[in-house]
Amino acid sequence: MLKKSLLAVAVLGTVAPAMASELTVYSSRATNLLEPIVQKYEQKTGTKVTLINDKAGPLMERLKNEGKNTKADVFITVDGGNLWQAAQMDLLRPIKSRTLEANIPSNFQDAKNRWFGLSVRARTIFYNPSKVNPSQLSTYADLANAKWKDKLCLRTSNNVYNQSLVGTMIQNIGAKKTEQVVKGWVNNLAAAPFSNDTAMLEAIDAGQCDVGIANTYYYGRLLDKKPNLNVKVFFADQNAKGTHVNVSGAGVVKYSDNAAEAQKFIEWLSGSEAQNLFADLNHEYPANPRISPDPKVASWGNFRRDIINVSVAGKNQRQAIMLMKKAGYK
Ligand code: FE
Numbered sequence: 308m309l310k311k312s313l314l315a316v317a318v319l320g321t322v323a324p325a326m327a328s329e330l331t332v333y334s335s336r337a338t339n340l341l342e343p344i345v346q347k348y349e350q351k352t353g354t355k356v357t358l359i360n361d362k363a364g365p366l367m368e369r370l371k372n373e374g375k376n377t378k379a380d381v382f383i384t385v386d387g388g389n390l391w392q393a394a395q396m397d398l399l400r401p402i403k404s405r406t407l408e409a410n411i412p413s414n415f416q417d418a419k420n421r422w423f424g425l426s427v428r429a430r431t432i433f434y435n436p437s438k439v440n441p442s443q444l445s446t447y448a449d450l451a452n453a454k455w456k457d458k459l460c461l462r463t464s465n466n467v468y469n470q471s472l473v474g475t476m477i478q479n480i481g482a483k484k485t486e487q488v489v490k491g492w493v494n495n496l497a498a499a500p501f502s503n504d505t506a507m508l509e510a511i512d513a514g515q516c517d518v519g520i521a522n523t524y525y526y527g528r529l530l531d532k533k534p535n536l537n538v539k540v541f542f543a544d545q546n547a548k549g550t551h552v553n554v555s556g557a558g559v560v561k562y563s564d565n566a567a568e569a570q571k572f573i574e575w576l577s578g579s580e581a582q583n584l585f586a587d588l589n590h591e592y593p594a595n596p597r598i599s600p601d602p603k604v605a606s607w608g609n610f611r612r613d614i615i616n617v618s619v620a621g622k623n624q625r626q627a628i629m630l631m632k633k634a635g636y637k
Pocket of ligand 1: 385522
């Protein structure tokens with residue numbers, strides 16, 4: 308159903324693009340990161356896009372409660388853990404798209420095509436180069452070694468990014484070993500876990516901690532503000548499975564009344580016109596491997612990524628939360 312009635316246009320006598328349509332996007336990705344992209348899409352297609360922003364949890368609840376009455380057509384959120392959750396709650400519809408299959412690697416997609424990754428971030432190790440020589444660094448698991456006693460900083464465990472990291476570790480090295488690692492991390496903490504990645508990176512810069520784990524785009528944002536930041540990135544697990552990467556992504560809302568247009572919008576986001584805008588504004592890597600990252604992001608260096616499907620983060624999320632709790636990780 309077209310949301311803009313052509314009859315209304317005729318009555319008002321205004322000149323509107325024929326068949327103009329509307330899309331409503333529920334997004335937990337920051338509005339300032341999406342607005343320039345949405346404007347470009349509106350200019351190109353004449354489609355009016357309404358952005359509604361909230362945190363992932365409340366948006367998923369809202370979609371569930373609105374059910375068939377929802378105005379939402381597209382759902383955008385961050386982290387495979389959240390995307391998996393949305394699919395689990397039956398909020399998204401499977402879509403068949405040659406464009407998305409061609410543009411987005413299979414490890415960044417739902418097996419039933421209910422969501423597709425659009426930008427990529429690494430969750431990796433950061434260190435203070437005045438205190439740490441990168442030759443001392445290797446894996447996430449090594450941060451549990453006693454040599455990092457009172458030197459490690461982490462974000463709180465209630466955050467989905469750490470749940471996803473631990474969830475994929477469970478898959479890669481087993482629950483038993485993961486629990487030992489997380490216990491080791493807790494033993495090595497230099498300070499109580501931080502409420503966000505930025506505060507933790509600032510603590511590394513200040514010398515409160517030597518090493519920590521954060522998402523790459525927070526590092527990029529902080530570098531914009533403080534070009535002399537005394538923090539460097541180290542890509543973890545290069546001789547193991549590769550660095551943990553995660554995505555922001557999108558799916559078509561199950562009860563969208565404009566699913567074809569919603570799919571077109573997501574397809575456009577995955578292509579050459581939009582990928583750099585989508586990724587670069589947040590210092591992320593494009594999910595489409597044919598698109599190069601922003602030079603600043605590229606300057607952090609090439610690295611081997613863990614190619615595990617990001618939905619594993621969702622599947623193992625409960626187990627990860629329980630494991631972290633048991634290990635005393637607050
Ligand atoms: Fe974030």
